[in-house]
Amino acid sequence: MLTYISIIITAIFINNIVFSQFLGICPFLGVSKKTSSALGMGAAVTFVITIATVVAWLLQTYVLNPLGLQFLQTIVFILVIAFLVQLLEIVMKKTVPSLYQALGVFLPLITTNCAVLGVAILVIQKGYNLMEALTYGISTSIGFTLALWIFAGIREQLELMPLPRAMKGVPIALICAGILAMAFMGFSGIKIG
Amino acid sequence: MKRYWNIFYNGIIPSNPVFVLLLGMCATLGTTSSAYNGLMMGIATAAVLICSNVVISLIKSLVPDKVRIPAFIVIIASFVTILQLAVNAWLPALNASLGIFIPLIVVNCILLGRAEAFASKNSLFASFLDGAGCGIGFTFALVLLGGTREILGTGKIFGLTIFPEDYGMLLFVLAPGAFLALGYLIAIVNKIRKTC
Amino acid sequence: MKKLASTLPNMILSLGIITIASGALLGWVYSITKEPIALQAAAQQQAAIAEVAPAFDNNPEADKWETEINGVPFTVYPAYDDGKLVGAAVKGSSMNGFAGEITVMCGFEADGTVKDYRVLQQAETPGLGTKMEPWFRDPAGARSVIGKNPASTSFFVTKDSGGEIDGITAATISSRAFLETMRNAYEAYRNYEKNKSN
Numbered sequence: 001m002l003t004y005i006s007i008i009i010t011a012i013f014i015n016n017i018v019f020s021q022f023l024g025i026c027p028f029l030g031v032s033k034k035t036s037s038a039l040g041m042g043a044a045v046t047f048v049i050t051i052a053t054v055v056a057w058l059l060q061t062y063v064l065n066p067l068g069l070q071f072l073q074t075i076v077f078i079l080v081i082a083f084l085v086q087l088l089e090i091v092m093k094k095t096v097p098s099l100y101q102a103l104g105v106f107l108p109l110i111t112t113n114c115a116v117l118g119v120a121i122l123v124i125q126k127g128y129n130l131m132e133a134l135t136y137g138i139s140t141s142i143g144f145t146l147a148l149w150i151f152a153g154i155r156e157q158l159e160l161m162p163l164p165r166a167m168k169g170v171p172i173a174l175i176c177a178g179i180l181a182m183a184f185m186g187f188s189g190i191k192i193g
Numbered sequence: 194m195k196r197y198w199n200i201f202y203n204g205i206i207p208s209n210p211v212f213v214l215l216l217g218m219c220a221t222l223g224t225t226s227s228a229y230n231g232l233m234m235g236i237a238t239a240a241v242l243i244c245s246n247v248v249i250s251l252i253k254s255l256v257p258d259k260v261r262i263p264a265f266i267v268i269i270a271s272f273v274t275i276l277q278l279a280v281n282a283w284l285p286a287l288n289a290s291l292g293i294f295i296p297l298i299v300v301n302c303i304l305l306g307r308a309e310a311f312a313s314k315n316s317l318f319a320s321f322l323d324g325a326g327c328g329i330g331f332t333f334a335l336v337l338l339g340g341t342r343e344i345l346g347t348g349k350i351f352g353l354t355i356f357p358e359d360y361g362m363l364l365f366v367l368a369p370g371a372f373l374a375l376g377y378l379i380a381i382v383n384k385i386r387k388t389c
Numbered sequence: 390m391k392k393l394a395s396t397l398p399n400m401i402l403s404l405g406i407i408t409i410a411s412g413a414l415l416g417w418v419y420s421i422t423k424e425p426i427a428l429q430a431a432a433q434q435q436a437a438i439a440e441v442a443p444a445f446d447n448n449p450e451a452d453k454w455e456t457e458i459n460g461v462p463f464t465v466y467p468a469y470d471d472g473k474l475v476g477a478a479v480k481g482s483s484m485n486g487f488a489g490e491i492t493v494m495c496g497f498e499a500d501g502t503v504k505d506y507r508v509l510q511q512a513e514t515p516g517l518g519t520k521m522e523p524w525f526r527d528p529a530g531a532r533s534v535i536g537k538n539p540a541s542t543s544f545f546v547t548k549d550s551g552g553e554i555d556g557i558t559a560a561t562i563s564s565r566a567f568l569e570t571m572r573n574a575y576e577a578y579r580n581y582e583k584n585k586s587n
Contacts, residue, residue, distance in 0.1 A: 020368045022223035026302060029218065071278060071419050074296040075270035075411070082266055111266075114219045114300040121296055166384035170215055174376030181369035188487070188514070226515055256403050257395040264407050271411035275418045282425035285433065347516060363516045 004135050007128075011139035014188055017115055018147040019181040024115030028148060029173060031106065033159075038152035042145025044106040046138065048088065049116050052081050053137030056120035057130055077120050082111045115144055151177065200319055204326030211334035212382040216302045221335060222371040224294050228351050231339025232332065233287055234294060237280070239328025241272045241298050242307060246324035248272075249312040256313075265308045266299070273299045303327060341374050342366060441496025441505040442468040442478040449478060454584070456577050463577035467585075475499050477581065479574035480509070483566040488512040491521075491566050495574040502538045503571070511563075518563030525567065531555045534568075539575040544568045 017023045024045070031041040056077050064070055089107045092100040110116060119140050123133040154176050163172055210216045217238070224234040245268055256264045277295055280288050288295065298304070307327055312320040340350055346366035348356040364370045393399045438449050445468035454465045463481035467474060476499050482492040492510040497503060508522045525534045531547065532555045545552030546564050556564030 022219050022368070022371065023297075025218035025222060026216075029215070071274060072412075072415065074274050074277065074299055075267065075415070078266055078270050078299050079263070082263060112300045112302055112305060114297045117300050118293060118297055121293055125293070164380075166380045166387065171376045171380035171383065174372045174379065178369040178372030178376060181372055182364075185367065185369065252407070255393060256407075257393045257399045259395040260400045260404050264404055267404075267407050267411055271415055274415055278418050278422040278426070282422040282429065285429045361516075366515045 003132065007132060007135050008139040009190070011136055012143040012146065013184065014190055016143045016147055016184050016187075017119070017140050018144060019177070019184040020188075021118070023118040024113055024144055027106075027109060027113055027115075028144075028151065028177075029170060031109075032148050032152040032173075033155055035149060035152045035156065037106075038148040039145070040102055041106045041109075042141070042148050044103040044110060045113065045115065045144055046141035047103070048081070048085060048107075048110050049119050049141040049144075050134070050137045051088075052077075052084055052116050053120055053123055053133055054130070055080055055084065057123055057128075057133045060124050061130075073121070073124070074117075077117055081116050081120070085111050115140070147180075151180065154180075197319065197322055201322040201326040204323060204328075205330040205333065209330040209334055209382075210303045210327055211331060211338075212379055213386075214303075214306075215379075216306060217331065218375075219297065220294050220301055221338065222375060224291055225335055225339035225342055225371060226346075226366050227343040227349075228336055228340035230290055231335035231337075234291055235328070235332025235335040237276055237291070237295065238298055238301060238303070239325070239332055241269065241276055242304055242328045242331075243321060243324035244272045245269045245304055246307055246312040246320040247317060249308045250315060250317045250320035253313045261313060262305075262309075265305060265313075269304050269308070270299050303331060338371075338375055338378060341378065342370055345374070346370060437480075437494040437507045437509060438466050438478040441494050441507055442466065443476040443496070443498055443504060444468075444470060445475060446470055454581050456580050458573040458576050458580075461573065463574060465577055465581040467581060474582070474585070476504060477578050479577050481570055481574045481577060482510075483570045483573075485562070485569060486511060486513055486566040487518050487560065487562045488514065491563070491570060493567065493570045493574070495571055497575065497578050500538065501540055501575055501578060502536060503534050503575075505535060506571070508567075513560065513563045517557065517560040520557050520560065521563060521567050524557050524564075525554070534571060539572055544572045544575075 011017070015021060018025065018028050027041055027045070032038050059076060059080065060070075060073065064073060064076065085107055089100075092103070119137055123136055126136075128136060151173075155173060158172060158176065204210065208214055211218075211221050220234055220238065225231040245265075248268055249265060273296060276298070280295060307323060311323045315323070342365045344350050344355060345362055346364070347361045348354060348358050362370075365374060393403065435450065442449065447467075447469040449466035449468055452467050452469070454467065456463050456465065458481070461482060461484070463479055466478040466480070468476045468478065476497050479495045479497065480492065481495070482490050484490055489512050490510065491508070491513070494507045494509055495503065496505045506525065511519065511521065513519050513521070524532055527533055531553060534544070534554060543551050543553045545568060546554060546556035546561060548556055548561055549565075554564075554568060
């Protein structure tokens with residue numbers, strides 16, 4: 001049980017995927033102008049990361065490892081992710097159109113979100129079992145959503161600030177992200193168990 | 194000749210992938226704790242970019258439109274895997290310092306972006322130049338950011354001591370420093386671009 | 390040349406050819422890099438053993454002995470010269486680093502005096518905990534562990550009561566984890582000696 005709590009806290013706060021692992025920065029900067037779209041993106045990413053991690057783990061354990069094809073990991077994982085995103089889009093459109101309306105626009109962006117591929121590879125590198133991989137996938141996406149959501153709140157305020165022209169937009173966003181990353185550094189060194 | 198020069202030069206300064214187009218941010222932030230790491234990541238990405246641009250431009254007419262994205266992804270992923278194997282075999286130290294960011298070159302938006310926007314429409318030589326230009330521009334940005342962080346953080350540049358390490362602001366080597374340094378560098382580039 | 394139309398057979402054919410071609414290419418690259426990759430991993434280990442252990446004429450990897458200290462696996466690579474035990478390289482790790490696991494190859498002389506060490510793997514904070522490789526061989530103050538024997542010197546940071554080794558400034562947790570690995574490695578070496586004489 002303690003392992004799972006440790007994985008959850010570590011993935012959300014201590015090694016936050018955005019602030020300390022630098023994954024998923026593109027959507028982090030791109031879709032964080034409004035809190036509502038930030039939450040939408042977060043939900044879509046959570047969905048994809050969770051499924052992709054489990055599928056990638058199963059493929060690695062039951063196909064790539066027994067066949068000795070570990071070197072095909074990158075290519076197989078990225079194809080699985082691209083395929084999953086497409087599939088999700090089609091299934092959602094047919095079955096839950098309301099959810100598709102809410103998340104649909106974010107789905108195509110997810111294939112090239114390095115957080116998805118990153119988590120799939122990290123889970124293998126860390127040698128997690130299936131349950132741990134699932135926990136890690138979900139908590140990482142919660143960490144991502146949290147980062148995106150906090151940041152969107154800050155950026156909504158930033159829009160109203162008088163700033164030097166050269167600082168507007170991405171530069172000031174990055175600097176704010178830096179300050180947030182400092183806050184998240186306060187979590188490092190926490191020991192669970 | 195002039196046209197080719199423009200294609201090449203365009204990726205280095207006018208539309209620099211990092212400072213102007215803001216692409217490939219994950220690798221930019223994640224691997225620039227020192228100038229050397231930035232340089233190596235830049236070279237690795239440039240190598241994959243040139244290869245994928247060339248191959249995609251070669252086979253562009255054989256790929257039907259509707260499946261072009263998966264086809265490009267397969268090609269890019271193959272080159273990344275080759276790079277991974279080569280690094281493991283001959284430069285294991287590099288593998289340790291760049292870590293997960295080597296396989297993640299696959300999802301670097303610059304690669305798919307150039308494939309889609311340039312290589313799938315242009316001749317082989319032009320695509321090669323475009324890849325080389327963007328690759329050099331990316332490497333340049335990474336070295337600049339890595340160098341800035343290294344010198345502010347540890348007082349060194351490419352491992353050469355400029356001022357004693359004790360005066361360095363360690364923060365710049367750590368995660369927050371990556372965001373801060375890149376934010377200020379982009380602001381400076383914006384300022385220069387607007388005045389000239 | 391005209392672009393191929395997006396008909397189903399065309400799409401399947403084109404994707405199929407690309408996938409097969411890249412698969413074949415990757416298989417080929419894999420077959421050439423397979424040997425160097427295996428060699429690299431082995432060479433690193435060998436080099437680390439040779440660097441930290443006293444001069445030997447046996448093959449420490451062939452004579453390796455595995456044990457467990459406080460639940461953590463340690464591997465002893467004994468060094469023999471002329472059939473006499475002259476020391477050992479001990480590989481072990483600690484999970485108590487600031488950011489996860491620290492793996493160290495520790496070299497001991499026959500009496501357990503630390504000869505040298507190599508930090509094989511760590512993920513500590515850059516610029517702080519990562520200093521452990523140069524720090525614990527630095528003769529300044531009581532930093533160095535080299536030439537000291539865990540039997541007579543207390544391998545704890547001076548901050549902790551009774552400790553006789555200076556920890557890294559601002560990285561006490563990393564220092565503790567490093568010294569813990571050293572202590573356990575010493576223990577593993579002693580166990581090996583005992584096991585040997587029985």
